[in-house]
Amino acid sequence: MLRRDIDIPYQHLPFTGQFNIFPLGSFNSELARLPHRHDHYQLIWFTKASGQHIVDFVSYELEDNMLFLLEPGQVHQLLDCRKEGHAITFTEQFYFSNQQERETLYDFTHLFDTASGYGPIYISDRAAPALQLLTELMYREKNGTGSNRSIIKHYLNAFLLHAEREKKRNAAKAIAPLRGDERVVHLRQLLEKNFRVQHQVTFYATAFALTPKRLNEITREKTGKTVTELLHDRLVLEAKRKLSFSHKSVKEISYELGFEDPAYFSRFFKNHAGIAPQDFRDVMFK
Template identity: 30%
Template structure:
């Protein structure tokens, strides 16, 4: 374990992978270039502002935002005012939110939420709790006592649950503000349609037909509200499911591809690599393998 300039790192010695890392930063040098990691990242912006580039979209961010990125999710921060903050990074071998979804409920809310920006606003009520948890993690990283991993995971769970609750509350508020408008109903129908059919319907026109709306109108609404094209949303949803299958099961890639509507395994592998920047096999090799029953 290293302790240099407010950086605390645990390494999975047998594999040499990053297990858990906690670090405070006072500039943007860590994030001013494209990031794609085989671990989860939480970045709390305490000061400053800028532009977040993630997946197919750009978002403004400012102090008080907690940014959340899943495995191999691309992101990059462009600072407009000098940024400072703290980051937590953890490999799924250390703690996997996919296997512990019932406990922390952050998959699809905090992480891998293709319909909302990849951040949550930290309010003053929860700021103190989250800061306390960070200090407890820091103290535990300095303590090589018995059950260190278990204690760190407990603190991490509380951190994830707290931020996931915050994001859920903020999504509910946005829904209440929009529920009287016609477009949000179409958006909800689109989300429901993608969730129901992404394994078999891969084109934007398929969803326009399902919703009985012109492809042009649906594209405009989707871009306005999600800052993404329909094709982007479909691709992201397929990749999330593929990643889940690659990690949680030992199914052959050909079987996973077929279940997601791709009869040609090699076409699917190219599609996956285009969107995840790694091949399905390399993803499985670097993220690890953790069956749901494990």
């Protein structure tokens, strides 16, 4: 039996190293049907697929040519899935192996940004052949004699740039695309660093030299939500992850998320998730 203070470990794919690419059809594991997470970045390109892909407890109906970008720690699972395509996994250390590369290479981290909400990228018929060629080149280089890390990295870089272009194309086709605002991006970053300990809008407004009212006006205009709503969304997501992937008690989780009163945390979670924390955990482990 696992100790209650030890987190369930991240699921490791049966491939090692800082970079891997493999066909989705070659990976058939019942573990994929269960909620799980990885400690690296993942690009999952479903060239042909049906079924459901659940990411951070939100279900997406799979279609052909859907690309999912997953950050380390994001929760996902596949249900009733028929799939063809490719999975590319890599670490930040693989991509940025030194400070010079961090300063000169394309910074892929903003590609994974969810400031305007998470969702898959729909790959156009025009872009698909280029992405397919790049995956074939990555396979060839990785599996060939004398595999060269720099060559793989350049192919990966090109794949990411194509993905970014398709993401922008998707946004342009949206019915009512949200106008960008760097302050919202920075707010998301600030929330990510501080949501466990800073639950007051005043803290975040001060960082922008704005009043709480003005910051709320900006975030509501750009995201449809107030700062408090964004903060609560992040707290609930983290609570769901901890309830699903650790044996820590609800009381321990509440303290880790900055709630001094576990009973208040339970009410907070039920109000936002529609289910009590322990009931959510029980459902996840059925």
